[in-house]
Amino acid sequence: MESGGNPLYRCSNCRNPLALVEDLLSKNFIAKSGKAYMFRHAMNVVLGPKYDTQMITGRYTVADVFCSKCNERLGWKYVQSYDMKNRYKEGTFILEELKMFQQY
Template sequence: MGMSYRRYLSGERIYGCSTCKTHLAAIHSMISRAFNGQHGRAYLFDTVVNITEGEPCERAMTTGHHTVRDIYCCKCGSTLGWKYDKAYEQSQKYKEGKFILERRLLVDVQ
């Protein structure tokens, strides 16, 4: 396995890891602020960078049954949220391939 390079984002507002400030997502890729995570408020993003993904697992959530993967900062390994792999209810299909980042675990880096 070769070296991995972190991506640096530019734009109006950049969210980063609260532990090490590694860039994660830009405000323009945010889909919704109306989500809840394990630690309170959370945001749904279309695109997130500089993460590693855990193994898929089945979870029963308030919006139904989903297959998700926990996501971690690629630099410090902090847990950041999760990625939706599969939604079993038709009304939740829009979440597939999208990312939840928990607000408490984020910091504005720009």
């Protein structure tokens, strides 16, 4: 799926389109590799199995997110938050900054 001319983020490993700039919600997340971005939607990704994990902001059920073309681990998807104040994260994707680049 191409973006139809809209700016987007691509996998830094294989250039596969991952997310539209218009779906970017926040750049204020931290992942193992450093900075990470929250997106409303992601494309051309595959989800791993769901699992529970404890993060700085609370306990979540998440699924790792992989590039559908090269299988690079890109980040995770929030499936469920066990804390009411973090429910806004449910269904969103966190993609690591070092695993993608922005193309206009």
